Amino acid sequence: MNKNEATLAERLIRNFKEIPLQDERRDPLYQSQAARLGTGTAARKLGASVDIVAPGKRSCPYHFHHTQEEMFVVIEGQGSLRVAGELLPIKTGDVIFIPPGPEYPHQIINTSEAPLKYLSISTRETPEVCEYPDSGKYQAMVTINGARAFTAVQRTDVSLDYWDGEP
Template structure:
């Protein structure tokens, strides 16, 4: 059984520059162990940041377990506080966009676990965007809801 002490865990981070969601850090638990069937990571969200733009997956389940701090869970038009011990689950194909927002004054930490389907479409309902993923070949393609090529909503608008 591979054991990975904290100093060997792969990480990801953004300082927030050019990212509409703000800065974040992530401890990539499943990637560190080379797992391919599901993803698991701990995201650390500073005050004022969001986990993502509101989205939903056609082929992947997601689950969030709150570890420290507090966030707002945005689902459709609702915002619900999540505190340590709370769990939120998002079934594949449920067309309700979701994301987390740290509206508090302290850092928040939560565990995210989700399936890794060979192919998935991620819909961003508030931005008229769909991300088409093919993990078998590594393809990532953005379209609008009508299927026309489009820019990622995470990039600044261009003229």
């Protein structure tokens, strides 16, 4: 491969079997491994990762995005999609579409005895606000040039006056 081809390949191609998995755990409910595929690529509007959820665990807290749209492709295993207050069965081959907004809070749960592996694809809208209905909190995030420039996690029931702290 010549230098130009190598540069293009590095910016445009990822093999999810070669990206190191990051452990994400919060006992007792959450345990998964994730390979972040879009990091360091030329992608500007799409993010992707491969996620593996341990048996009986959840991938992340129940949440919804105000601007980002998500898609999940179940590669291996089975479990449940908790969405809009319901539990829907999911299995290998299923493709799940989650638009932004409060109508579709969601969470993937591995209800089986084997690992649940899926591809996550999302838009990289910024700024973004993500809400967590179970815990009554939200996270505001701003990303600039692929790097997180601002993050705040707060409770929705704690609010300051617009003029608080101003002279």
